Amino acid sequence: MAADANRADGVTRAPSLILQLMLGACLALVLSLSLIALAVDRGFRGAAEEALQERLESVVFLLLSTLEVDALGRPDVADSLAEPRLSQPGSGLAAGALTRSGAWQSSSLMGETDPPPRDLLARNSERILAPTDDHPWYRYAVGFGWEQPDGQIIDLTIWAAEDPARLRRTLAGFRGDLYRWMLLSAGLLILAQLIILLLVLRPLRRVADEVSEVESGQKTALDGRYPRELQPLTANLNALLATERSNATHYRQALADLAHALKTPLAVLRARLESAGRNGEGSDATGAGADLDETLSDMELILRRQLERAARSTRRTLNTPIAVLPVVQRLASSLSRLYAEKAVAFEVDGEEDLSLRIDERDLMELCGNLMENAAKYGHGRVAVKVEAGLSGPRSPGIALHIEDNGPGIAEARFEALLLRGVRGDQQGEGQGLGLAIARQLIEAYGGTIHLGRSPLGGAALKVTFPPR
């Protein structure tokens, strides 16, 4: 019942495990995929730049192999070069040679408004320049010493340059592919993660299902096969259930023993008192006997009340549903036997399959007390009917009607009987605690009891239990 309340309030509910795990997994996935993408991007960019440099290097050496320097020290290159892009204006690849006396540049630079810068380099040196805001070219230049026919060695710088737009295009194409694949694999990973989570959490859902089966009384323990990691949980739950059951049994046994231990001496006292009274032991004995008799009655009342109260505290929280009609029928047959003298006729009627989630002992106690009252105070006819009450999501409520053809009970007396023994100062009236005990049991299970007038002529008690 407490669990239900929590469920209904939803106050203490923690965030969903799936949600938590999925959020964590997604965050980790995004972080790791971003790092991977960054690393791959950097790697690809490095490789692309290296390839570019190699290309420029090969252009430089191609130029070197075809270059001529005239007697005045001016470089010149035959028009037909092995690299066609050098002859094609706007191709984005350019090359040139440079001495102190002159310079040559490829025809691909024709019409270029912003040609790559040219500097004469020292011999045997090379320079790699990345594009800057002023000069949007990748440039590679090598400084050579060129031996003239007269034996003079002049400085010659050969350079090659490429428009970075090409590299950018390559990189953009690569990145597009990279991001598409990354997104696809992230989606697949998240999906796989979700499936794994659902699979992993399935045993937990099964535990919950089994616990609710235990609660509804279809099972006494969790008996499903569970993964090793869950076994401590299910084993502990089973141990808890077993302990709860055996504690209740032990406690009841202890109470029964206590009842026996206390009631038997009381029986001895009473029997002694009565025998003494019969033997007429002294005239004082009669007055003292009456006092003792009263005290004994009080003790009995207190004992019964307290034992009943203690027994109620052993009530199990997980009660199995008990079919009500068979219990009523058993009681009717027992009471017919007990009241054979009065020849009480019990008319029991009701729906077979109506059940109540209650301790069987308690159900028997409350029905027994009410039915016995009807047998005792009625004039030989008792009618008991078990009906479905209000409907509920899991099981309907129960209405129990107990009627007799006796003189009936006055409303005020009924109220007093219901509360009998609740206060210790109330004296016994020669009538049992039956009604008060029944009321307490009924209320402990959320039920109510009402008094009415029976068509049979006597009292009609209606006990209702709420639906579940």
Place this chain on the structure above:
Amino acid sequence: MRVLVIEDEKELRELLGRALKKAGFAVDLIDDGEEGLFYATEYPVDLAIIDLGLPGRSGMDIIRSLRQRELAYPVLVLTARSDWQDKVQALEQGADDYLTKPFRLEELMARVQALLRRSAGHATPEVRFGPLEINLSSQVVRLDDHPLELTTFEYKVLEYFVLHPNQVVSKLELNDHLYDEDADPDSNVIEVLVGRLRKKLDPDARWKPIETLRGRGYRFQAGGS
């Protein structure tokens, strides 16, 4: 009538024994379940008072066993357990009535009388046989509407006859049901008692309620022989 009391609490057992004897019953007092079952099945018991919580064998067991052996005499259960579940269980096993400790001796006696009467097929304590009227509860006997004085043993013999009408009752049977196990009265005592009873019940030899069957015993005839 012979009453078997199986109760392990010594003082209560003895108090019950004294009260029952005082009321005119032959009483056997047993304190243990095993021995109780032996007495309950082997002795000519008219009624048994059985405590449920007994050493050796539970009262419930004894009741079940004696009902299985088709012994039909009334059984009154005595117990400290007052739960309906226990009561129903005991009644379903074959007990006829149930008394929760502590109880009033008067109530116990009333129940014992009622059970004996019911087992003989009488619904009310007043039983009538021709001119004879017996109240099994108050033990008042009237003949032709005049009170009849009987001694305890005479009443016991008459009560036994009344509860076993039209049946052949041997002297041995009367002996067994009227006297305690340890008492061993002379067999003539029964004859003397029956003779005295005949004179009181039928002074004019008018309706001859007690018939003697030679070598077999007596027969109490409702309408006279």
